[in-house]
Amino acid sequence: MTSRSRFHLNRQGRAAHVFLIPWQLGFLLVTAVPLLASLYLAFTNYDILNAPEWTGLENFQRMIHDDQFWASVRVTLIYVLVSVPLQLAFALLLALILDRGLKGLAFYRSAFYLPSLLGSSVAIAILWREIFGDDGLINKGLALVGIHGESWLQNPRTALATLIVLNVWTFGSPMVIFLAGLRQIPDELYEAARVDGAGVIKQFRHVTVPLLTPIIFFNLILQTIGAFQTFTQAHIVSGGTGGPANSTLFYTLYVYQQGFVAFDMGYASALAWVLMVAIAVVTALHFLVSKYWVFYGDN
Template sequence: MEVAVATTRSRRPRASKLHSQGLAAHIFLIPWQLGLLLVTAIPLFASLYLAFTDYNILSSPEFNGLENFRRMFSDEYFWASVRVTLVYVFVSIPLQLAFALLLALILDRGLRGLAFYRSAFYLPSLLGTSVAIAILWRQIFGDDGLINQALGLFGVHGESWLQNPATALSTLIVLNVWTFGSPMVIFLAGLRQIPEELYEAARVDGATVVRQFTHITVPLLTPIIFFNLILQTIGAFQTFTQAHVVSGGTGGPANSTLFYTLYIYQQGFANFDMGYASALAWVLMIAIAVVTAIHFILSKYWVFYGDD
């Protein structure tokens, strides 16, 4: 009996200590919880409500059911923005990841000053979505930009790459490929985790460099490839700054840079059609969720983990 009482008394201070630690954790989480509620949750559900209304900011929202969603089917600018965004995502992301992996393989060979190169190559990922870089890009591909000046040395007089509907989107794809630093650093970390013994055994068996890459590097790196693919795809769908700055917010020329997010901005803050803009935003969120789900479903056919 005395032993049971002593055991109960010894548990009480421990339970009290755990309770106080849990209380402290909740107190420190209050700022994050308030941010989640006020900055994310409430605006999210408010936009869901506005997606089913006719709301121009100046007057109270009027419920109109599915009218905003039906309107999209006959909206030529909506379909133009969808086309531009899909081309941008499905062309720039494979190129960006391929370029990032190539540079990661080069840096993984043990170059001197690796820390410097890693930082220098990562820098574009930090600056690529900034207004300053978008303005710089406009200067590079403008009428008298750096590209046309270089072509002029060979007697080629090109027009503005940004004013030509056939090339305007390509310049933004190049800009996204240029921001390869973030996936490159992740690839480099993944390459450092591949055991060197596997390559030594492959070389003993006479495997070429290409065969080592296709049968060792790529299979063991597929989880990292998948991780980068998800992150970069979600980010590409949400691209806004570059298209807004380069086109002056118009999405031109001829809607060739009318990204989906830019069209949402135009509807919400230029036309003050917040109801339609909210509906567009929810369609984008659902599209990103569907594409991400498809990636996860397909990943079981090409992503290999250690226990596979």
């Protein structure tokens, strides 16, 4: 390489950096600096009004004896473990149905995708209160057959289930991705399977599922991370309390309560970092286990 071409490349490099300045500034000011600040605050007692006071690991030790913290961990884990598989199964089922060349496919695809856009909105959370409330649509329906139902949202045994139903209802986004994945599976493979005498179920099990595993894996990662961060629905449905009896106290809602209701920013930062590490660990585990069940076609 001549010195002129090195100079040329350097000049190009400088130009690239100039164009990257807005992004770099945004990353530094909006992401990196707050991230590092929250890491520092996690080791302090900070109420916003007064200067942070270094307390070492106290915030993390406090979590061990904090009943609310454990309640929020429990609720979030149940939600992730139940709602994500249900949502993915439902999305895959609908994708398989739509993939069979249904008439009006574009309409159904849009109609099923719509809840994904609305699902985490305030309006839908309010609608959910109206549906599952004491005087809500569900209980009005039950009353027609002589059953007197209580508020589904005020019963600790059913409140979380209503939010799981809400999450499953937003199956549109993974469904569209599944649909795209199904379109990529070559027809010849199904023909070969049929020639070998495979029925619909065997085709699904031995052709569709293996070739769809990268898509399932992709959806699983995205939906798991999203489920860990669920906030709006729980905040609106429970009025920000996580009730009844902590049954909808999602982890992010508890972080919010500590940060913006109690103004205990040090503890809230520590909680947020624990969540980030937990999500990172779960995602890494997914990747580790993926080599045993995800088939990329080239291995």
